[in-house]
Amino acid sequence: MPRSRWEQKVEADPEHSHWYVERFRRMAAQGADLAGEARFVDAMVPRGARVLDAGCGPGRVGGELARRGHVVVGVDVDPVLIAAAEEDHPGPTWLVGDLAELDLPARGVTDPFDVVVCAGNVMTFLAPGTEVDVLRRMGAHLAPTGRAVIGFGAGRGYDVRAFFADVEAAGLRLDLALASWDLRPFTPDADFLVAVLTRG
Known part of the structure; x- marks a missing residue:
């Protein structure tokens, strides 16, 4: 499996993960x-929903969702970030793992999960060429009526049109596209995308 862009960044600067946590x-x-992001996801599901925080980093989103009464599992490739999540946000299940x-x-x-949330530009830090695999695996972890919510910035090496094509290739369907986590409508010149996906 190729190394993710995040892992390459950490290899180039071993202090990067610690800087990110701090x-x-x-x-x-x-x-x-x-x-x-947590407010957005919380509004989509009833209390006690099962949430997968895919690319959870130090647990900012998943920790808040757990405080709001949801059952959270967080996964990240970086063990330093998972250790910080365990320290700062006890309660959820935090796991080291590659989303691909x-x-x-x-x-x-x-x-299965009611929601998979993938925030913090995670999609732009994947190993090149693994995007469809990651989307497919997120979809496989959804309950039949579950939804995936993915947010990332434009201009970070993953074109939005390529993402839409990858969504389709992964067997998912785009239900809603927004330009921010505060519900602004998506336009072709938007510098951010929040996509709500369902199983196709």
Whole structure:
């Protein structure tokens, strides 16, 4: 399996993951609103929903969703980020894993998810060429009526049109496209995409 862009970044700068963790800890300490993605997902499901935080990083989104009463499993390729999630956001199940090889039933997590959330530009940090595999594996972990919510910025090496084609190739359907986590409509010149997907 090729190395993800995130893993390549960490190999080039072994302190990058630690900097990333401390960046969000500082922002939280300064009172920054870091819960926009969690509010979005929380509005989609009833209390007690099962949520997969795909590319969870240090647990910012999944931790907030757990505090809002959801059952959360978070997966990230970076063990430093998972350790920070365990420390800062106890409660959810945090797992080290590559989204391109995601197989949670093999790790004892057998129930499907009501929502898969993939925030924080995770899709732009994947290993090139694995995007369809990642989308397909997210879809495979959804309950029949479940939805995946994916957000990433334009201009980060993953063209939105390529993403839409990959969604279709992965057997998923685009139900809604927005330009932000605060529900602004998507336009062709938008610099961000939030896509709500269902199984096709």
